[in-house]
Amino acid sequence: MHELPLVFLTVLAQGAVGIFICLGLVELLAKPGEKAMTRAFIASLVLLGVASVASVTHLGQPFRMFNVMFGLEHQSALSLEIVALSLFGGTAAAYTGMRLFNLMPGLRKLVLPVAMLSGLVFILAFTNVYTLKTVPTWNSGWTFFQFLMTAAVIGPVGAAALLRWQSAAAGRVQMTADKALATAGLMALIVSVTGYTGYLFWLGQLTVHANPLAVMDYHPVMAMVRIALLMTGLISSAVSSMRGNHKATGVGAICFLMVVAAELMGRIFFYDIFISASAGM
Template sequence: MHEWPLVIFTLLVQGSVGITLFATVILAYANDKLDTKEKCRFALPLMLVAFIAGALGLMVSTAHLGYPLNAFHALRHVESSWLSREIIFASLYLGVLGLATLVALFTQRVWTILLLIASLLGIIDIFCMSAIYVHSSVVTWMHFNTYWMFYGAALGLGAIACLWSLATRPVLPALQVKTVAITAVVLVIAVTLCRLVEQPIYVGYLATFWNSDVATFPHQPLTAFEQLSHLRLASWLMLVAGVSALALCLRADRINKQVLALGSVLVVVAEVLLRLSFFSIN
């Protein structure tokens, strides 16, 4: 399955960016409510997870290259290549995040400004990552749906990490934990609804190519898209069920870890299956 390296790479990097973004937003929200040690106790585990996920993602990304040692040659066309730009911004993102994590580890102090810079670099990196496929010759990729999918996955995976952090290390007061958790879930619900609403537009776009003379040999993305319709339907149902479980885990005063675990598994598996369907073009 030659799609798996791309599936793992994109989801790990996007999840890493989502975690960094949520950690940054929460620290900014709680800036006046937490002391230095509490900020570090909350943010450091998230930073470590984000850095490890991003580093593993970049390592896995070389697996789909014919000769991984040639990866550095992709940097030679920054002015015209989205791949070159993606590599540069991914490296900058991981470098700044790594620096912020090292500072936190050795000084027990979180530099929010470094996390903010890393978040911005990560957002740009996801844009460049999406643009690689949008500007390809594969019709199932050349649509705004690609941006929605990649950013949606980043926010969803980041929200899950945020909820687990709040559930296991509640450094904020209970009322503020609930406020942040509800905000994260509402954001995921909104993004998921936007992705669902966008799907008919995406399918309508693909329909314009069915009877055209467009050919992308040796790939048959439209045929693969049709063959995987049941997988996509199951993935969307799973994603909706997972997001619903994330919402239900907030019904009590404390985050229900069992329901959160169920929602997390459903969302992650759904994103993996949707990404596998996206990269299956043969």
Template sequence: MHELPLVFFTVLAQASAGLLILSVINQLINRKATTDQALFKMGVACLILVALAGGSAILHLGRPFRAMNALFGTGRSPMSNEIVSCAVYGGLLFISLAVMYLRPKLKGLLLLLRVITAVSAVVLIVLIPRVYTLLTIPQWDTHFTSYQMILAAFTSGGALALIWQPTRLNMVITVFAAVLGFLIIPSYMAHLSASSPEMLMQGMGFFDAKLALYAVALVLAVYSYKKRIVPVALSSGVVFIVAELAGRIAFYDLWSIGM
């Protein structure tokens, strides 16, 4: 269970970043499509997710009170870069929400802050997979690691966005990310069977669970979009997150004793 905090950290941070990015893209495309109240609620949801992610990351440390030491490796350590980028994203998100709540009439400043926060979310999504591109772990040192982690931001984040922004763009991105996730599985399994067949077999239950949950979440997402049913959209987002958690457990088990 040692890596379980990292499972929650990566998945929840990616879901938060994906949700924020999509909310900003939709706002830029059609500013009248989403109310200020909906944007604020989406921001709060993003903040809760990234706060839970950060708390999970701290639990992974042997000595949580020395978490600040990670800052000393910024620029040269992928893990430090990941932690700093998450902190920057969370800080910008908090500031944008504070301005939105205290100074709602400052529309130009609010949009600028949200765009900057979205850029930091993109940086976070890109930096997280770089922690795991290690030559010493061939089953991780593959482009499939980046593909799956980036897609995770837009399956769960896209489904959650449908709660407040049931737009065609969010629906298309959610479906595209989920379908692409399905399509890369055969090649990914072939890679793992060549690099780590025994560990692959041990983790097949989690991989199978991820695929099954993907299918359920995708059906819920499409149904929620067509019928505009908020609880169904929420269920889709939750199921996607659980699916990504299952897949991430299998991912971490590829180099350690199974959870």
């Protein structure tokens, strides 16, 4: 699988967006402890940084990444993705820095929703890169759905794990936030699994030279393992929350890793089924 750097880039970056948005909603609605939330926001930026490093490693000559900016003149999808990444990373970092150094509280309240919105724009820019007419297996709304749902399933479980890690500093409101994030995770799970079923059905109906579902021998097993990991991770996180284990950091971390692993498998499948419209002709 030679596209592993892109697998990690897309999954981790979209996961970072999901975590940041979930933390932002907790901040706007619940107002947990200041230090706990600041550390959690920093952790989401670290995840985005790891994703950015992965994006550089897939380039043959990393220093040529700056040449991508010249594509803005022609509205290149890749160039717009880089701009969207910079916008989200910049606004998210600015907001986190303002929290860390307690700068301009009034302006900070405006920067947060801007950063959250720019995260959604970033996911949309990601989608634009892969929605290609020359690749029938990618050229549909299912690509946006998958990218969005990666953020939707990783976000709640990741944010919950971070707040559990900071439970002592977050205060009593962390318990309420933990339950709310668990509920959001379950809702995202239902939408994700239902949509994934529809996506596989759609793939099976495509008129291409090869069956996308049979490109690799390991795909059926990987699909089942992916669903099992996704369901186990999100349901276990929810059960732990409903039982009042709001400080179970280890459980939160394991559930987060399971969901991330599930999304990495789903993204490997996405890259594996690359089938050009001209292939086989």
